[in-house]
Amino acid sequence: MTAVQDALAAAADAARRAPSVHNTQPWRWVVRGDTLELYAVPERQLTEQDPDGRLMTLSCGAALHHALVALAASGWKVSVSRLVGEPLAVIRAVSHAPADPYDMHRLQLLQVRRTDRRVVTDEPVEPAVLEALAAGARRGGARLHVLNRDQVLQLAVMIEHSGEAQRHDARMQAETARWAGGSRASGTGIPDSALPAETPLTTVAERDFGVAGSLAAGEGHDSAANYAIIYGDGDERSDWLAAGEALGELWLVATGRGTAVLPLSSPVELDFTRLALRRMLGDVGWPYLVLRLGIADPEHAGPPHTPRLPASEVISVST
Numbered sequence: 049m050t051a052v053q054d055a056l057a058a059a060a061d062a063a064r065r066a067p068s069v070h071n072t073q074p075w076r077w078v079v080r081g082d083t084l085e086l087y088a089v090p091e092r093q094l095t096e097q098d099p100d101g102r103l104m105t106l107s108c109g110a111a112l113h114h115a116l117v118a119l120a121a122s123g124w125k126v127s128v129s130r131l132v133g134e135p136l137a138v139i140r141a142v143s144h145a146p147a148d149p150y151d152m153h154r155l156q157l158l159q160v161r162r163t164d165r166r167v168v169t170d171e172p173v174e175p176a177v178l179e180a181l182a183a184g185a186r187r188g189g190a191r192l193h194v195l196n197r198d199q200v201l202q203l204a205v206m207i208e209h210s211g212e213a214q215r216h217d218a219r220m221q222a223e224t225a226r227w228a229g230g231s232r233a234s235g236t237g238i239p240d241s242a243l244p245a246e247t248p249l250t251t252v253a254e255r256d257f258g259v260a261g262s263l264a265a266g267e268g269h270d271s272a273a274n275y276a277i278i279y280g281d282g283d284e285r286s287d288w289l290a291a292g293e294a295l296g297e298l299w300l301v302a303t304g305r306g307t308a309v310l311p312l313s314s315p316v317e318l319d320f321t322r323l324a325l326r327r328m329l330g331d332v333g334w335p336y337l338v339l340r341l342g343i344a345d346p347e348h349a350g351p352p353h354t355p356r357l358p359a360s361e362v363i364s365v366s367t
């Protein structure tokens with residue numbers, strides 16, 4: 049492989065740490081000449097909870113974001129074509145220069161990023177940090193709407209309804225059971241160590257994965273948490289990809305500012321709650337994902353990293 053191809057493969061490798069719905073990692077990469085192609089993997093799509101592939105594409109967008117951060121950290125300037133079909137995106141390496149320490153720091157942040165399902169502390173997220181997160185989402189290509197207190201209460205009711213509907217749907221339950229709990233030797237899914245041992249007592253319920261994990265979630269509440277919706281103008285595949293890039297960028301900023309992020313996707317998985325979220329946005333935007341933002345207990349280590357598929361399963365080189 050050439051030096052460019054090594055850098056592209058290393059970026060795809062770093063992108064394995066990207067967040068994805070139920071840790072499905074629904075992406076694969078092909079190094080072809082001076083380009084890196086990103087493909088969705090429908091075999092790892094949640095066909096019950098995500099029949100349109102919205103969350104799958106969003107997860108691929110987060111992986112795209114991570115790969116771009118890794119390339120910047122290794123000093124590569126790139127051009128990116130975001131496509132409507134397959135591949136979803138093509139990154140072309142254009143030129144190389146000494147890496148900037150700022151870009152290297154951004155990559156480090158992505159390496160420590162994780163989903164934190166512990167309850168948050170009573171310390172509020174500073175308004176300036178919320179501003180920085182919104183700016184991160186905009187850089188990624190979407191927007192962030194932070195809910196007011198009344199809207200948080202509406203969200204709590206919505207999530208109760210979506211959770212209830214999913215609990216009574218045997219196929220959805222079976223799908224969740226395939227991805228959550230246990231020790232996850234397969235390299236995918238959410239292990240016990242990332243799931244709360246007891247249901248946290250919060251106003252807005254965390255997702256019920258149907259299994260008790262082993263994570264000490266703490267005894268706090270979520271009264272100091274902020275809830276927000278990542279949203280945008282369109283509801284096409286290109287918009288979902290951008291939403292994923294926005295999620296990646298926002299989460300990078302949050303990690304740097306000591307802010308824990310918990311995505312809550314059940315309300316966007318069902319039409320009736322997704323429409324209710326859309327009404328919250330004044331019917332002018334499409335909701336892609338709900339997030340809980342808060343300060344986690346700094347005295348205790350967060351959950352360990354969740355597993356990832358080996359590089360050999362997600363990266364190939366075309367000769």
Ligand SMILES: Cc1cc2nc3c(=O)[nH]c(=O)nc-3n(C[C@H](O)[C@H](O)[C@H](O)COP(=O)(O)O)c2cc1C
Nearest residue numbers: 067068069070071103162163255311312313314354
């Ligand atoms: C599109 C998307 C939707 C997600 N939805 C939820 C959710 O509803 N509840 C939850 O606890 N985690 C959710 N997550 C977090 C994933 O489970 C998590 O990213 C994955 O298990 C990998 O773990 P990590 O983020 O700690 O690396 C979501 C993540 C993404 C990208």
